[in-house]
Amino acid sequence: MASFLLFLSASVLFAQSTAAFNCAKAPIYVDIHKRAVHGTDVFQYGSFIGVGNPSQNQSLWPSLIRNDTIITDSNYCDHSTLANCAQSTRGNFDTSLSTSFVQEKNFQSLDHNITDLNGTFTGEFGQDDLHLYTHFFETDGASQNVVSKYTIEVATNGSAAPGIVGMGYSSTLLQTLYDQNLIAGRTYSLYIGSGMDRAGGVINGSNVFGGYDAGRFQGDVHKYPMRTDNASPFPVTVQDIIISDGGDSTSNISLFDPASFSNLKTRPDPFEARLTTEQYPLSLPYEITQNYIKKLSAGPSGNSDGSLKLNKPFAGTMTIILDDGFTITMPNNVMFNTSGISPVAARDENSTDPFLLSVAFLSQVYLMADYDTYQFFLATAIQEQKAVMPRTFCPKATPTPYIPPKASGFAQQGMIGAVIGGVVGGIGLISFASCLFLGLRSSRAAKKAERAEEEEKARGKATMLQFDIDDKTDFEAPPKTATPFFWNKR
Incomplete structure (x- = not known):
């Protein structure tokens, strides 16, 4: 009895803890690939995100240790010691061009104790709108989810590459997305891909906020x-x-x-x-x-x-x-x-x-x-x-991959199988029609000869019909599996 009560209590607690999550809420998919970014003439690899109004496009790199989102001030490279700076900012941001940027002088970052493995940077904080773009196909336009009044850091000086979307365990972006009822919970999935210059590959990656890509x-x-x-x-x-x-x-x-x-x-x-x-x-x-x-x-x-x-x-x-x-x-x-x-x-x-x-x-x-x-x-x-x-990706759930349905033997052959099947079937159909035509024509000829013979007898004429007779006086019976009108005496 005690075990049953314990199980019942645990079930109630679990139900209460998951009730707060709207697990019917669709996730937000943001692709990772090379694209044109604001303020530079080079395509840079990262997440398709824009900042401000009108939006200035960025290509932000996902960080698993940082919690804030950091973008690069348009004058960053004038003060930075970052090598190859202009090609590494992942997009620049000009605060004066955004009608919605509001500086936050007293904001306390969650990342103040984090040392970037590749250097450091300093900047200022402010609120603005973040545009998360979903771009499934290159030939189609992108759709967007707007995160309003989101706090970002604008890096103004340093030796490291900014352009970071923070996905650490206290990610401010995930928390804001959840607070604004844009995702089901603070869940996130990442495939980094291999399209960055160091990897030398061409495979694009993706972020999924509040979900996962079951086909990946x-x-x-x-x-x-x-x-x-x-x-x-x-x-x-x-x-x-x-x-x-x-x-x-x-x-x-x-x-x-x-x-x-x-x-x-x-x-x-x-x-x-x-x-x-x-x-x-x-x-x-x-x-x-x-x-x-x-x-x-x-x-x-x-x-x-x-x-x-x-x-x-x-x-x-x-x-x-x-x-x-x-x-x-x-x-x-x-x-x-x-x-x-x-x-x-x-x-x-x-x-x-x-x-x-x-x-x-x-x-x-x-x-x-x-x-x-x-x-x-x-x-x-x-x-x-x-x-x-x-x-x-509902909190407390385990993601499951997409499992494609098993194709039939015919479907597995694909278009080639369909073409070959059509050709073979067509040949069979033509053969069937030809045999049917010849059988019917032979049958009509035989009936016509029988009618002519009967007419001769009726007129009292004893006309002897001459036939060529084979040496073989008997013949094989039709095969039992043959269709009757396809078979003829030899």
Whole structure:
């Protein structure tokens, strides 16, 4: 009885906690790709978002550690030490051109203690309208959701690239979207894609606020708890890393294996790594990084992000295995790009920096975060998908991938099967019609001859009909499976 009451109480509490969420509310899909942005003449990769009235388009990069949305002042590059600044701002914003911008001098940022991995910046805060654009097809115009009176930071000076939409565990954008009844809950999904210059790919990404794209991931969905005691709330535990040369299973080498690497006395313990979008290459423990260097003949690349370069061609892959069995394989084009740059960063032996599964990892993974219950989900990303399938991600729910219906044997053959079937069927139909025509004509001729013979007998004429007779006096019976009027005596 006590167990039943406990179950009933828990059910009531769950129902009460979910009643506040409007789970019929459609999500907001915002794509990530290269586009023209305000104030520069270069296409920049990021989320399709505009600021102000009239809107000044931005291409904002999603950050998993920051909570505020930061845009770049139109004069930022005049005071910044950021390399290649004009091509890295992700769009400029001129406060004087927006009729709705209101400065907020006393606003307290949630990110004041966060140090950007790539530098720092300072700025001013103000309220303005944020335009979240949905652009499913390049040939169609974009639709928008407007977040009114949203507080943004306008970066005026620094060494880092601003142009950031903050998606940390206290994201002000998610909270404002929920408060303005634009999404079902504080849920968010990200596929970062590979269209940024560092990745050298062409696959676009997407944000889904209050939902997820069911067509962008496949297979089992793995759940993990968030950590709110750290600026990076997405920790996972790496159990093994396997290098494959592209041959059979005997070519698989674990970077954790003491038998393969003499510097290892024992097998290293699994290590905790944080998911991040702050850098492209992975940051792995020193010993593991050294094993990677030895196995793949890697060395410094001179790249500003610290990536290692492979000194000889590599046709294999690298597989990262988490402690719950979630497995992601980095394909060959990520492991060895056209310049030989690899997705792993060099690491100093005395470094205390956190271990990171960064953009290189997230380009293969679909991330779904529930900030109302502080848990997140990972699944294998579908790199290329012809359809976008946004679904509401209700807090406390587990996302499920779209499973296409099984096609019939005929449908699986596609258009070619249909054409071949039509040709074969057409030939059969013509043959049937021809046989039918010949059979009917033969039958009419026989009946006409019979009538002529009867008429001759009736007139008393004894006319002897001459026939050519075969030597064979008997004949085979019609086959039992034949249609009668298709069969003729030989």
